[in-house]
Amino acid sequence: MQLPAADPAIVSRRAAIVGALREIVPDGVIAEDTALRAYESDGLSALRQMPLVVVLPRTTEQVARILSYCRRDGVKIVPRGAGTSLSGGSTPLGDAVTLAMGRFNRILEVDLDNRCAVVQPGVTNLAISRAVESDGFYYAPDPSSQIACSIGGNVAENAGGVHCLKYGLTANNLLGLEMVLMTGEVIRLGGRHLDAPGYDLMGVVTGSEGLLGVITEVTVRLLRRPETARAVLMGFEDPGQAAACVAAIIAAGIIPAGLEMMDGPAIRAAEDFVHAGYPTEAGALLICELDGPAVEVDALIARVESLARANGATTLRTSTTEAERLLFWAGRKAAFPAAGRISPDYLCMDGTIPRRRLPEVLARMQDLSRLHGLRVANVFHAGDGNLHPLILFDANRPGELERAEAFGADILRLCVEVGGVLTGEHGVGLEKRDLMPVMFGEEDIRQQQRIKCAFDPDHLLNPGKVYPTLHRCAELGRLHVSGGHLPFPDLPRF
Ligand SMILES: Cc1cc2nc3c(=O)[nH]c(=O)nc-3n(C[C@H](O)[C@H](O)[C@H](O)COP(=O)(O)OP(=O)(O)OC[C@H]3O[C@@H](n4cnc5c(N)ncnc54)[C@H](O)[C@@H]3O)c2cc1C
Numbered sequence: 001m002q003l004p005a006a007d008p009a010i011v012s013r014r015a016a017i018v019g020a021l022r023e024i025v026p027d028g029v030i031a032e033d034t035a036l037r038a039y040e041s042d043g044l045s046a047l048r049q050m051p052l053v054v055v056l057p058r059t060t061e062q063v064a065r066i067l068s069y070c071r072r073d074g075v076k077i078v079p080r081g082a083g084t085s086l087s088g089g090s091t092p093l094g095d096a097v098t099l100a101m102g103r104f105n106r107i108l109e110v111d112l113d114n115r116c117a118v119v120q121p122g123v124t125n126l127a128i129s130r131a132v133e134s135d136g137f138y139y140a141p142d143p144s145s146q147i148a149c150s151i152g153g154n155v156a157e158n159a160g161g162v163h164c165l166k167y168g169l170t171a172n173n174l175l176g177l178e179m180v181l182m183t184g185e186v187i188r189l190g191g192r193h194l195d196a197p198g199y200d201l202m203g204v205v206t207g208s209e210g211l212l213g214v215i216t217e218v219t220v221r222l223l224r225r226p227e228t229a230r231a232v233l234m235g236f237e238d239p240g241q242a243a244a245c246v247a248a249i250i251a252a253g254i255i256p257a258g259l260e261m262m263d264g265p266a267i268r269a270a271e272d273f274v275h276a277g278y279p280t281e282a283g284a285l286l287i288c289e290l291d292g293p294a295v296e297v298d299a300l301i302a303r304v305e306s307l308a309r310a311n312g313a314t315t316l317r318t319s320t321t322e323a324e325r326l327l328f329w330a331g332r333k334a335a336f337p338a339a340g341r342i343s344p345d346y347l348c349m350d351g352t353i354p355r356r357r358l359p360e361v362l363a364r365m366q367d368l369s370r371l372h373g374l375r376v377a378n379v380f381h382a383g384d385g386n387l388h389p390l391i392l393f394d395a396n397r398p399g400e401l402e403r404a405e406a407f408g409a410d411i412l413r414l415c416v417e418v419g420g421v422l423t424g425e426h427g428v429g430l431e432k433r434d435l436m437p438v439m440f441g442e443e444d445i446r447q448q449q450r451i452k453c454a455f456d457p458d459h460l461l462n463p464g465k466v467y468p469t470l471h472r473c474a475e476l477g478r479l480h481v482s483g484g485h486l487p488f489p490d491l492p493r494f
Helices: 014-024 033-039 060-073 125-135 151-157 201-205 239-251 264-274 294-310 322-333 335-342 355-372 400-417 433-439 442-455 473-478
Strands: 053-055 076-080 096-100 107-111 116-119 174-180 186-190 214-221 228-236 258-263 284-292 315-318 345-348 375-380 389-393
Touching: 014 053, 014 060, 033 053, 060 076, 060 096, 060 174, 060 214, 076 151, 076 214, 107 125, 116 125, 125 151, 151 214, 174 201, 186 201, 228 239, 228 294, 228 322, 239 258, 239 284, 239 294, 239 355, 258 264, 258 322, 264 284, 264 322, 264 335, 264 375, 284 294, 284 322, 294 315, 322 335, 335 345, 335 375, 335 389, 345 400, 355 375, 355 400, 389 400, 400 433, 433 442
Parallel strands: 053 096, 076 096
Antiparallel strands: 107 116, 116 214, 174 186, 174 214, 228 284, 228 315, 258 284, 258 375, 345 389, 375 389
């Protein structure tokens, strides 16, 4: 992983850029070294560098003025929510303005008649559910980082979470967006209705990792809280049995609210940390949550328990109280910080595979672990095949970070090889950028880049992220001379 090199021509204009931003947001420009330090990285903390400057607008109009200024003067921009990206999506660039959306932190409207909420992008994911819980509603996608991550960042990464197996990812829980384009124009996509004519541009923007525009308002779908939720905790001797049990639950037509797996190292680290009562001798643990009307949940739990027994579960416990259900989840939710207790550093990978390849992929990951000489702990969304291997290493030992990165890249190649994809929910960012050609052919990538060009022809938004090399838009246009007609003949060719 490498940070894109800073353009000295932009860095030399820093004072003028800071001055222009101060004119637009007089009380929201950070240019002093000590204060900038807080923005030097995101959740991918192995990569860090100081941003050129940080600006914290409060209004859509200020965002529009910042973007039009940057476009006019050729200044790059890195949009930033809460900075929890694990793929380096909001990693700052030394020659770019970090546009931090933390002051867009208001819930603008709760509209229960239409089962939606209109919020600013800096509102945290959890704050939305908290705002409507007394009315019996919630916002379903629940990334483990939900206490900190912003809804704007969730949209830009198409974030997922434990409950997405049943209720869908961010994309499935989004109704509308307001977004500012690089031209300074403000567009609205979707709304409170269920569908809209024309291209599904909201689908294009969701998961676009800050490359197409800056989101300034989000309308999310609210769901009624289920009457009951109970969890089943299942321990197995080996991950293959647990994987077979996952397949059996899904094949039985049961759609759990969550179906998560942890392997032996992850179980023991989490148990030492939160004392959730996990079986520390087990080689794999499943937590399966069922929700809905009590009578339905009871029936589903009986079926899940019987499938667990049939697949060799050595531990089988079902929550009888809400406190017990939360305790089952406490270890899973604390698994990432718990990994910090067994290793000074770790890389959290994110790839997705077809569920039926789980046993094979987990076994081959152990081979890779031996090959690279590094331990790996697995905590993941087993129900939707979304793996989160935690590669344990010590950055103070020369060469270990590079070995961890190479191990991570091999895991992602393996995911693609078995018919999966490079990311399930954390995005591509800087972390997986150079692996995009493993997944996509040149034509696929060019077509994606043409969409980028339509929104941001000068490549000023989040440059260096997602695409290994971004062809200049005019070069892409040159490829499509048809019938002697050159598209965009007024554009300079390189
Ligand atoms: C401990 C931990 C656990 C995590 N667990 C999960 C999990 O379970 N599921 C999951 O999906 N993710 C998880 N993540 C990753 C991360 O929290 C998500 O990717 C989240 O969506 C990022 O939100 P953010 O506000 O921090 O965005 P940032 O990190 O600030 O930015 C992420 C991307 O969004 C863009 N962006 C941010 N705001 C805007 C905006 N307003 N307009 C346009 N672009 C914008 C940025 O340019 C960047 O590309 C976890 C992270 C941590 C640290």
